[in-house]
Amino acid sequence: MSVVKDVEYGPRIGSHLGKPIYKTIEHNGYHYEYDRLAWCDEEGCPLDQLAANEVLFKPGLIYRLTG
Secondary structure, three states, X not given: OEEEOOEEEXXXXXXXXXXXXXXXXXXXXXXXXXXXXXXXXXXXXXXHHOOXXXXXXXXXXXXXXXX
C-alpha cells in the first residue's frame, strides 16, 4: 500500500485514461473500494449515476464506501 498526502492506495488493478485504478483508497478515515467506470462525456460525468454510498474520482472512477 502506498501513501500520498494522507491518502493510502491499495494495489493497482489497472488503468483508465493513463491514470492508475487502485483496488482501495483510504482517506480521512474512510475506506473506498473500486466499483466501476463512470459514464462521462465532453461535459463531464453526471453525478446521478452514483448511489448514496459512492464517490467519483478523476478520471471517471466510481468507488464505493466500505467503512
